[in-house]
Amino acid sequence: MENGTRLNRFLAMCGIGARRKVEEIIASGRVRINGKVVLLPGYRVGPDTDVSVDGQTVRPQEHRYLVMNKPAGVVCAVEDGFDPTVLGLLTPEFQNTRLFPVGRLDKESRGLLILTNDGAFAQEILHPSKRILREYEAMLDHAITRKEVRKWMAGSLLDGRLIKPVNVLLLDKEPAGCWVSVVLAEGVKREVRRMAAEIGCDVVVLVRKRIGKMELKNLQQGHFIEMSRGSLWNAIRSGGVV
Numbered sequence: 499m500e501n502g503t504r505l506n507r508f509l510a511m512c513g514i515g516a517r518r519k520v521e522e523i524i525a526s527g528r529v530r531i532n533g534k535v536v537l538l539p540g541y542r543v544g545p546d547t548d549v550s551v552d553g554q555t556v557r558p559q560e561h562r563y564l565v566m567n568k569p570a571g572v573v574c575a576v577e578d579g580f581d582p583t584v585l586g587l588l589t590p591e592f593q594n595t596r597l598f599p600v601g602r603l604d605k606e607s608r609g610l611l612i613l614t615n616d617g618a619f620a621q622e623i624l625h626p627s628k629r630i631l632r633e634y635e636a637m638l639d640h641a642i643t644r645k646e647v648r649k650w651m652a653g654s655l656l657d658g659r660l661i662k663p664v665n666v667l668l669l670d671k672e673p674a675g676c677w678v679s680v681v682l683a684e685g686v687k688r689e690v691r692r693m694a695a696e697i698g699c700d701v702v703v704l705v706r707k708r709i710g711k712m713e714l715k716n717l718q719q720g721h722f723i724e725m726s727r728g729s730l731w732n733a734i735r736s737g738g739v740v
Contacts, residue, residue, distance in 0.1 A: 502542035505529065505549075510617025511558040513596030514551060517621045528552050561616040562595050563730045564588075565740050566722035567714060568611040568706075574599040581605060584613065587720055600624065604688055609634070609706030610714045610740070612730070619727065623709075623734075626684045630734060631664060633708035634680045634690050638699040641675025644668070646697045650678075654696045656686050663693065679707075710734035 503511070509520040509529070520539075527535050530550045531543065543549060549556055566584060568574070573581045576598050584599055585592075600612040600620045614620055622628055653662035661684070669677040680690050691701045707714050712733040717723065717740045725733070732738065 502544040502547070504539065505531070505536060505541040505543055506539035507618065508543040508549065508558070509551070509556065510621075511561075512549075512551075512556040513559055513598075513615030514556065514617065515598065515620075516617045516624065520617060523551060559596065559615060561619070561727060562592065562597060562614060563616070563619070563725050563727055564592070564597065564613040564722045565712070565717070565725060565730065566611045566613060567717040567719050567740075568603050568608050569719040570606050570608045573605050574602040574611065584611065588613075588722070601685055602687075603706060604691075604704075607704040607706065608719060609704075610709050610712070611706070612709065613722070616727070624685065629683060630710045631708070632682050632685075632706060634682070635669065635703075635705045635707050636678050636680060636690055636694065636701045637671075637673075637703040638676045638678065638694060639702050640699065641673070642668075642678070642697065642699060643675075647678070649697055650680075650693060654689075654693045656689060656692055659686075661686055661689060661693075676702075711737040713737075713739050715739045 505524060506517060506520050510517060514520055523529060524537060524539050528551055529536055532548050568584055572584050575583045576585060577583060596615040597613045600614060600623050603609060603611055623630060647666050647668060650666045651663060653660045664681040664683050667679045669679055671677040690704055694701050723740060
């Protein structure tokens with residue numbers, strides 16, 4: 499089938515997930531087209547094709563884009579058997595729209611979080627080639643010196659790779675010497691906390707303040723706003739305040 503939409507893109511349009519997750523689902527044989535298992539991500543899906551995942555028919559849905567100020571105490575997951583999730587903070591109108599968090603903030607952290615059902619958009623946000631920087635503010639358990647800041651800037655060996663922050667800056671906030679701004683270009687699990695541990699510090703408070711050029715200022719913890727795809731991209735690329 500020459501025309502139509504690639505299966506991996508079609509499933510992302512249905513809100514099944516970002517590209518990597520979608521391709522894992524296809525490879526595991528969970529996708530059927532007109533009743534037959536299809537394992538090719540590039541298979542073309544036409545407008546009248548019946549596509550099912552785990553026996554449930556899926557169709558492209560209206561894309562939704564939310565920006566949340568995630569509070570501490572909830573996890574960035576669609577579902578969790580132990581802890582409340584960010585989806586539990588949403589109003590009923592969003593409960594059946596297949597939203598998922600774009601990237602992660604650990605349970606103890608708070609701040610800017612994007613939720614969407616647009617898998618292609620999520621992939622663009624997360625892919626390192628897009629170089630969408632993320633800024634965090636962290637309060638450490640004790641004051642650090644400029645020498646320790648330079649050591650932090652030199653990078654840390656995380657998961658077998660040397661990960662260097664784009665910038666680390668001491669902030670003029672109380673308690674003095676304990677607050678730092680950390681700017682990162684790629685996501686590694688709990689990297690700010692693990693980097694801090696490399697210089698002998700624990701992170702007491704961690705807040706994501708910026709995604710790209712979109713800055714958290716007004717949105718209260720646990721609250722969210724809906725944006726259009728265009729306005730969200732504009733805030734990330736050109737600057738915006740939420």
